[in-house]
Amino acid sequence: MSLQKFIDQAISPWMQSEGPDADIVLSSRIRLARNLTDFAFPVNASKDQREKAFHYIKERLEKEAYHSMGQFEWINMDGLEPIEKEVLVEKHLISPNLIQYSNHAAVLINENESVSIMVNEEDHLRIQCLFPGFQLNEALTLSNGIDDWLEEKFNYAFHETRGYLTSCPTNVGTGLRASVMVHLPALMLTQRMNRIAPAINQFGLVVRGIYGEGSEALGNVFQISNQMTLGKSEEDIVEDLRGVVMQLIQQEKAARRDLLDMSKIQLEDRIYRSYGVLAYSRIIHSKEAATCLSDVRLGIDLGLIKGVSRSILNELMVLTQPGFLQHYFKEALSPDERDIKRATLIRERLNLEDFQKPTD
């Protein structure tokens, strides 16, 4: 398969369009946790109960369509190869938990992969809506619509004072987790993130790094999400997160301006070196790749690198993860082999671009 074709299949269609504030906010996500009153929650349920709930849900959803969105594809976890499952996790379409519980578990995915509904994860139903850029309200509206549609088919576990009842006490009430994925290279380079992250926590929000085989904030990509789900309305939870992210965008923009004003030559040096590493290296670890991709993406956002598409960061962050690498090269790879294949894939991907050499 050609790389372009592979990318078209590997990158969710919703990711290929740009949303508002795309220079900093990569994506916005809303997740709603819902349970049925007719069955025990999946985590503690017996095998028999899990199976009953699974078939009950399948019967009512398998061939259903939500408005103009077209039919959802029902994917049984039992029927997938381990690598296929990993790829779904790397595309953020399912959680690692769904693999763990893959007995009588499934996911429904719409055509452009912006909506996924996990079945029999920790809760009976987990609705997720993903939007490119900064579109939390849009994601909430869509999630609410899908939620209403599901409620027509299922008797929700709902309590007057506790709200939507979830398996874990940390999700009860709204069952809502709102999050944005942000790229903050300038706040990291200027070391301002150290002060900002604790300040964000003061608003009841969680900041965490995502991506990577290990554990760090690879590629300066962070996820910011609400911690509490009970006692605030859905709109307020989203509005509070939105407010903080708007300030974060301003801070990142200011830091980018400061870098250009005060250390342009150092910044250019860093960005072009990183481009060189990505374009010519033969062995690259995921951490180094992420750092260089973040630099190059910053270079594109600041107009220092021309002819390379912005989506390269999001795309290659996804494609160079272990599951995708093995999926693309169609073989199991050891960590050392992955580093070689990762470098190959990045070089091939950059070859599809029309990088314009700087004139000076």
Added chain:
Amino acid sequence: MECQECHLRPATLHFTKIVNGDKMEYHLCDQCAKEKGDVMAGSGSFSIHHLLSGLLNFEQHVGENHHHNHSVLKCPKCGLTYPEFVEIGKFGCDECYKAFHDKLDPVFRKVHSGNTMHTGKIPKRAGKNMNMKRKVSTLKETLQKLIEDEEFEKAAEIRDEIRALENGRNDE
């Protein structure tokens, strides 16, 4: 910022927790967070196990002086006991919320910044029933008062209204 536990890896997880009324800040790397098994909202891998165990231990301590109310709470629908809930940190079914109701306020207060009541969305179908139930119970109170006041004519009207509402529910 470095991880406050290992001082080796950069902290990727930042959150605050109210412990005994004091706000505590945590800055951990993913690995230490996992080892600590601490609250990590937004990810499936966290456990609120420690938090819950702490609460239960506290209760057992108090319970030593109150042997008479020491019977173990158990959910009639799924069979989960309160100690089991504390052990796993997950409810077994929706009835667990009712079965353990009296013990849950402190748990929710800790996890949700002092909140115990849902103020968000109400589902259309499940909520319709909820509104109806609320109306019926208010009407029943009114009915009781009318009977006490010997206002039988009005009481009959209210009684019919309650019947109509309850029949409406049965038709659904």
